[in-house]
Amino acid sequence: MKDLTSAVRAYIDAARVCRIATVRPDGEPHVIPVCPVFDGDATIYVDIGPKSATGHAIANEARVAVLIDDYDENWTLLRKVLLKCRADEVTGTERDTVWERIRTKYPQYASVDWQPRQTMALRIYDCIQEGIAAPAH
Amino acid sequence: MKDLTSAVRAYIDAARVCRIATVRPDGEPHVIPVCPVFDGDATIYVDIGPKSATGHAIANEARVAVLIDDYDENWTLLRKVLLKCRADEVTGTERDTVWERIRTKYPQYASVDWQPRQTMALRIYDCIQEGIAAPAH
Numbered sequence: 001m002k003d004l005t006s007a008v009r010a011y012i013d014a015a016r017v018c019r020i021a022t023v024r025p026d027g028e029p030h031v032i033p034v035c036p037v038f039d040g041d042a043t044i045y046v047d048i049g050p051k052s053a054t055g056h057a058i059a060n061e062a063r064v065a066v067l068i069d070d071y072d073e074n075w076t077l078l079r080k081v082l083l084k085c086r087a088d089e090v091t092g093t094e095r096d097t098v099w100e101r102i103r104t105k106y107p108q109y110a111s112v113d114w115q116p117r118q119t120m121a122l123r124i125y126d127c128i129q130e131g132i133a134a135p136a137h
Numbered sequence: 138m139k140d141l142t143s144a145v146r147a148y149i150d151a152a153r154v155c156r157i158a159t160v161r162p163d164g165e166p167h168v169i170p171v172c173p174v175f176d177g178d179a180t181i182y183v184d185i186g187p188k189s190a191t192g193h194a195i196a197n198e199a200r201v202a203v204l205i206d207d208y209d210e211n212w213t214l215l216r217k218v219l220l221k222c223r224a225d226e227v228t229g230t231e232r233d234t235v236w237e238r239i240r241t242k243y244p245q246y247a248s249v250d251w252q253p254r255q256t257m258a259l260r261i262y263d264c265i266q267e268g269i270a271a272p273a274h
Contacts (some may be wrong), residue, residue: 016208017208021156021159023160027164029198030217061166073153082169108210117177
């Protein structure tokens with residue numbers, strides 16, 4: 001994959017929520033909102049329920065579509081990034097590092113006392129974007 | 138399908154944007170943001186590009202997952218509705234009625250001079266919701 005532009009990387013990094021689409025074993029599409037953490041390069045991390053429909057779907061089909069977008073009533077300001085990814089579960093030290101990032105970005109995790117459930121790396125292999133310009137100087 | 142509750146119907150009706158997930162012919166998931174119009178009962182209408190990846194996907198697999206959600210930094214306020222739907226294209230008088238609703242809900246269409254492209258009815262056959270309570274009285 002070509003490197004993501006700095007503008008796209010900044011947009012992904014700032015996202016507080018994204019929507020991820022998966023395909024269930026019976027071929028039905030599924031989509032959920034999740035809180036993403038970006039490594040700054042080409043991987044997004046999300047923590048999902050291991051017995052969730054998304055977890056079940058990924059076990060069968062590793063391709064995941066990640067949408068980060070902002071709706072605005074001024075349609076000239078619509079922005080979106082679609083990331084095509086391949087999912088694999090992270091464990092060991094990679095997971096420890098991810099969870100430091102997750103707890104820093106989302107202090108809300110403290111209030112719900114979450115521990116890692118099924119922590120997935122979504123490795124980006126393609127990117128389609130609209131409306132993400134380089135930041136003004 | 139059981140009727141949607143009045144709270145869920147009100148939530149769907151108020152949504153300015155939703156994300157719809159489809160499955161491409163090669164089995165890859167896809168997801169886009171679109172502007173939905175609700176008939177108040179069990180159908181959501183969206184207009185998509187006829188040569189878009191979503192249009193191509195639906196031609197092969199009519200099941201569509203529609204996510205309407207609101208992110209909030211206060212995680213006790215997170216809300217979402219996932220609607221499992223079956224898509225079919227609307228034509229004739231149904232399409233005329235839909236486009237009256239679309240133009241009323243989204244006056245922005247005037248500024249971009251859109252005409253109907255591929256207008257889809259997403260017929261809801263299942264609903265999963267979290268955090269959508271009945272309105273307070």
